[in-house]
Amino acid sequence: MSPLGLAFVPPAQAADPDVAIIGAGVAGLAAARTLMAAGKSVQVIEARERIGGRAFTDSTTFGFPFDHGAQWIEGGKSNPAMAIVREASAKAILDRSEQAIYVAGKELSKEDYERFEKIAHEATRKIDEALKKQPDVVVGRLLVPQDRLEMLAYAMVGPLEQGVENGELSARDFTRQPEAEPQYGIAEGLGAMIARWGAKVPVRFGARVVRVDSTGAQVAIETTAGQMRARAAIVTLPTGVLATGKIGFAPQLSAAKREAIAQLPMASFNKVALLFSRKVIDSPAGRNVTGFTRKDLSFDAIVRPANREAALVFVGGAQARTFENEGGRAAVTFAVSALAEIFGNDLRGAVAKSHATQWGRDPYATGAWSVTRPGHADKRLVLAQPHHDRVFFAGEATDPVWATRVGGAYASGLRAAREALAVLSAPRR
Ligand SMILES: Cc1cc2nc3c(=O)[nH]c(=O)nc-3n(C[C@H](O)[C@H](O)[C@H](O)COP(=O)(O)OP(=O)(O)OC[C@H]3O[C@@H](n4cnc5c(N)ncnc54)[C@H](O)[C@@H]3O)c2cc1C
Incomplete structure (x- = not known):
């Protein structure tokens, strides 16, 4: 006993x-x-x-599979997780959704899309250049936004992609990762x-x-x-x-392992699923909408997933943590407002079901995934030691x-x- x-x-x-x-x-x-x-x-x-x-995956609540956590196999066929797809006799479906970018409810103009591309490209170049000169650097020191377009582009480096603010993001840990594209979903x-x-x-x-x-x-x-x-x-x-x-x-x-654990905190990233009672989003199925609201809050979304009158809204970094602290409804309210700015206020009254994940409050997860604190990219290997x-x-x-x-x-x-x-x-x- x-x-x-x-x-x-x-x-x-x-x-x-x-x-x-x-x-x-x-x-x-x-x-x-x-x-x-x-x-x-x-x-x-x-x-x-x-x-x-x-x-x-929650397969019942919304009438389509809602992955509370991992959803895509990113980085193409070299991702080791492709072995799971084979072993499970599943099919990986290439995600072909195009990204549409909105600021304060309006889609970017052609010129702004071009500028956005340049900002994103330049951000990567700055990070790569900095890492040639030093072992690591805080991304937020390199990417200092001058306007809203830069704010959004930089939010897509840290909070929306890594689940941490750029001021906490290690450039070394960021560049270690294979690109997310191409990414595959599972039906x-x-x-x-x-x-x-x-x-x-x-x-x-x-x-x-x-x-x-x-x-x-x-x-x-x-x-x-x-x-x-x-x-x-x-x-x-x-x-x-x-x-x-x-x-x-x-x-x-060992002290080294305890230090590694301390230097590998959890990122904050959550999803909100919304099911509408009728058609309120005028968009092709599965479109990826990224945006910056009138209140300068960033989000990513998939609208009309699986051809349903629904949306998945993603939030990351400090904003995700704040919503967790305020309780699940805060993220739902934000997600509805963010989409209403783009697709019209009509959708506010059409929310039939909603759910916001709160991975940071889950005692068996405590967050979304591990990130290394700047200067500690080597700690993953220390943690891996027997x-x-x-x-x-x-x-x-x-x-x-x-x-x-x-x-x-x-x-x-x-x-x-x-x-x-x-x-x-x-x-x-
Ligand atoms: C919102 C979100 C979106 C994501 N999107 C993607 C994505 O699209 N693509 C991707 O590749 N990855 C994604 N991830 C990351 C991915 O989910 C994780 O990297 C991966 O699932 C981690 O697997 P793991 O086995 O390392 O840890 P876990 O899956 O966390 O497994 C650890 C297990 O330990 C259990 N446990 C905890 N404490 C105890 C205890 N004391 N005793 C016994 N059991 C315990 C937990 O319940 C859990 O089952 C996402 C994660 C989140 C949260």
Whole structure:
């Protein structure tokens, strides 16, 4: 029996698994599938009542799949997550939507579109040039907007793309990432595909891990639903969850690892889904609308997704955090106003259903994805290092190239599984 009085698995019925995997997101599921394919026994331990973590599709509320978290496989076919598409026998659909840009309710003129292109190009050049001279720099020091068009273009570098303000954005971490385009969607929803792909992995749901002790012959894992032991463990938790200190390690994590966790905070990025009772948006299906409202707040949106009378509005950075602090309705009110400026006030009275994600308030995510604080781009590799030989670290935050994305989570799960396999095949001490 555990100190909490609950047996995790009755010892008479189940042997200790070779590897315990903490977290049933993409990283944990990828690690589990790899180890299972290599003939090892695994047990995934998950605090929620579902798998997928930050990849989750709500397929019922709106009549179309609404991905609360990850939605696209970005960066083309070289994205490691394309392997999931193949393994799940799913189909990746190239997103061909064109971007329409609005400022204060009006679409840009031809001249402004051309200027916008130049501003975006120049922003990339400034960042690249600066990085030739120094190891890292705060993006906000390089991109100082002089007018609204620049404000919007720069918002698409930090808040709307990375989920952080440019004043907190590391140029090195930003340029590390492969371009988002081309990006692919999944008809059933990316989260739904992940849920299918991971369905055969053994998961203990509703068990929040509170301690990982590798001081004994086996790794002892204490959860809110009891204890278990395994020969090795893989930790895939978001850095924000690790930073809360609600999960303890024995021996204590090294100072370098604790510093890495502190320097990899979570970005803020949320989505608002709106379903309208009638046609109120005069636009082709699936159009990408990016804008700056009359109150100088930025947003990104997909209008009429899947040919529905609906919209998905995305907010990021400080603005997303503010809406979270004000409660879910604040983001919905903003999303409706932002669209009403463009498509007319008629849509205000036609909202039939709405939902705003609040990833920052989700205790098992604490934010959208990891970002490195300026000057700390090397910390992802530090976080990825094993702890005390038999405790391995995975999760999007640990991947040097595809961090922040599903592809990074997937690649990190494979890497951690290989590390665990090496330990399992070594002679027992
Ligand atoms: C709004 C949003 C939009 C996004 N869009 C995209 C996109 O379009 N494309 C893309 O590639 N990526 C996107 N991402 C990022 C992507 O979702 C993540 O990079 C990826 O899903 C992370 O997977 P993971 O396995 O590393 O972590 P997670 O999915 O967070 O998995 C960790 C798991 O650990 C569990 N857990 C937490 N604490 C405990 C505990 N104490 N004990 C046990 N279990 C615990 C969690 O419940 C979770 O299931 C987006 C994310 C968000 C939030």
